[in-house]
Amino acid sequence: MITTNYLVIGSGVAGLTFALKIANRFPEKTITIITKANADESNTKYAQGGIAIVTDKMEDSYQKHIEDTLICGDGLCDETVVKMVVTEGPKRLKELIEWGAQFDKNAKGTFDLGKEGGHSENRVVHHKDQTGHEIQRAILEQVMLKENITVLDHYFALELITKDNRCVGAYALDEKTNEIITYQSDFTLLATGGIGHLYGHTTNPIIATGDGIAMAYRANATIKDMEFIQFHPTALYDTSAGSKFLISEAVRGFGARLRTKKGELFMHHYDSRGDLASRDIVSQSIDLELKKSGDECVYLDCTHLEMEGFKNHFPMIYSHCKNVGIDLEKDWIPVVPAQHYLCGGIVVDINGKTSVDNLFACGECSRTGLHGANRLASNSLLEALVYSDKVYHYLAENPFIAPKTKIAIPKWSIESKTKIAPEYIAQMKAKLQLLMRQNAGIVRFDSDLLKAKEQLKIMQDEIDATIKKHLVCTDLYELNNMIDIGNLIVQQSIDRNGNCGGFVKYESKDIK
Numbered sequence: 001m002i003t004t005n006y007l008v009i010g011s012g013v014a015g016l017t018f019a020l021k022i023a024n025r026f027p028e029k030t031i032t033i034i035t036k037a038n039a040d041e042s043n044t045k046y047a048q049g050g051i052a053i054v055t056d057k058m059e060d061s062y063q064k065h066i067e068d069t070l071i072c073g074d075g076l077c078d079e080t081v082v083k084m085v086v087t088e089g090p091k092r093l094k095e096l097i098e099w100g101a102q103f104d105k106n107a108k109g110t111f112d113l114g115k116e117g118g119h120s121e122n123r124v125v126h127h128k129d130q131t132g133h134e135i136q137r138a139i140l141e142q143v144m145l146k147e148n149i150t151v152l153d154h155y156f157a158l159e160l161i162t163k164d165n166r167c168v169g170a171y172a173l174d175e176k177t178n179e180i181i182t183y184q185s186d187f188t189l190l191a192t193g194g195i196g197h198l199y200g201h202t203t204n205p206i207i208a209t210g211d212g213i214a215m216a217y218r219a220n221a222t223i224k225d226m227e228f229i230q231f232h233p234t235a236l237y238d239t240s241a242g243s244k245f246l247i248s249e250a251v252r253g254f255g256a257r258l259r260t261k262k263g264e265l266f267m268h269h270y271d272s273r274g275d276l277a278s279r280d281i282v283s284q285s286i287d288l289e290l291k292k293s294g295d296e297c298v299y300l301d302c303t304h305l306e307m308e309g310f311k312n313h314f315p316m317i318y319s320h321c322k323n324v325g326i327d328l329e330k331d332w333i334p335v336v337p338a339q340h341y342l343c344g345g346i347v348v349d350i351n352g353k354t355s356v357d358n359l360f361a362c363g364e365c366s367r368t369g370l371h372g373a374n375r376l377a378s379n380s381l382l383e384a385l386v387y388s389d390k391v392y393h394y395l396a397e398n399p400f401i402a403p404k405t406k407i408a409i410p411k412w413s414i415e416s417k418t419k420i421a422p423e424y425i426a427q428m429k430a431k432l433q434l435l436m437r438q439n440a441g442i443v444r445f446d447s448d449l450l451k452a453k454e455q456l457k458i459m460q461d462e463i464d465a466t467i468k469k470h471l472v473c474t475d476l477y478e479l480n481n482m483i484d485i486g487n488l489i490v491q492q493s494i495d496r497n498g499n500c501g502g503f504v505k506y507e508s509k510d511i512k
Contacts, residue, residue: 014363015191050126052318073372153499200433225344
């Protein structure tokens with residue numbers, strides 16, 4: 001057993017910023033970060049667009065950002081949370097800059113602010129089209145300098161350890177040695193990111209399998225709003241399975257236009273904001289256009305844009321398109337919606353506390369009330385930064401009180417079992433991903449959801465039996481987590497009455 005004062009599961013911006021702040025405040029205390037891949041692999045790393053923060057008080061205001069967020073959330077945002085997150089943004093940006101993160105400036109020396117769908121003003125602070133990567137780099141460099149932070153990569157968290165509704169640590173698999181380690185902690189923070197791999201076609205990296213949410217669910221934490229899944233409207237279309245390359249929403253903010261295969265502009269038919277409508281509307285509009293035409297994709301037209309400026313603003317997108325044979329000066333980019341972000345998750349209060357004592361959550365795995373039924377573009381990094389700070393301040397001001405009686409934590413029981421066949425897991429994952437895409441995608445139907453619920457029950461029974469017979473491995477437990485997440489999404493979709501934000505459900509497929 002390994003004891004630590006703070007156990008952080010996940011190494012994205014949420015987990016790293018909390019660890020750095022608590023390490024600075026309490027140099028005598030220990031912080032352990034465990035992550036199932038490399039320390040720099042997270043959803044943060046792939047965030048292209050930037051951070052939505054009010055920095056230009058002449059053109060923009062907190063109230064405008066608040067209103068844009070509330071409109072996008074379609075009536076389900078917690079207004080108190082929205083105001084708190086928006087107004088704390090500039091402080092969190094200042095910290096990032098102090099830690100060494102660099103953001104693009106214009107000729108005047110002020111921030112080169114981008115504009116994305118759903119925003120009424122230019123307010124997106126960015127580093128080219130690799131903002132998440134730049135933030136991750138800067139924070140991780142600071143974390144690695146701290147002697148009281150231990151970062152353990154390739155450690156996969158299996159289960160939280162709870163006693164009387166109190167989290168006391170977690171079991172984790174050392175993927176290098178296949179040893180199961182018991183971690184006892186005063187406080188545990190889940191910062192495990194999203195669920196994209198559940199759908200297969202996603203802009204998320206392959207590690208996004210909903211592990212933190214699934215573990216919290218099995219520990220009886222409250223999980224809410226799992227039906228609100230955001231599909232990014234413009235993922236690069238190709239015929240392969242797996243993660244998709246994201247064409248940032250900022251490209252449309254730069255002036256790109258969506259067209260059908262025939263070349264027709266169509267977004268003005270669906271929303272007065274046209275191509276700069278919020279993500280839910282653009283994704284649903286593309287989905288409807290594809291259903292009407294039978295085409296496999298729509299197209300993003302950049303041919304009319306000033307290309308030198310485009311290359312400077314979106315070097316990674318330009319380079320990737322060129323590498324796959326798309327000349328942006330002459331060719332349109334084929335795009336389709338792909339799963340991008342989860343608006344729900346582990347319910348937390350204003351301080352990041354879950355319904356389980358001493359268990360906290362922040363980042364995409366949490367449900368704060370900021371996003372409501374649909375996330376406003378570039379509000380996710382902002383949320384992670386603000387809530388990791390809220391968790392830090394709460395724990396800095398409320399020190400750990402040791403229980404009167406010592407808690408006995410059992411070792412993980414390992415019996416002599418056989419290894420699972422990789423082919424079995426691959427087949428089960430593919431089956432699950434197809435089920436979720438077809439039955440719980442952009443537009444859902446009650447009949448499809450009920451069928452999915454039946455199929456997921458069969459898969460759950462099968463995976464429960466399989467786990468009992470085989471050695472622990474990451475792939476097997478990821479699959480178990482994904483099935484749990486699928487069940488939550490499907491059941492909460494069935495329970496939701498009324499369409500709003502990113503959630504669209506019909507009773508029958510007979511739609512006029």
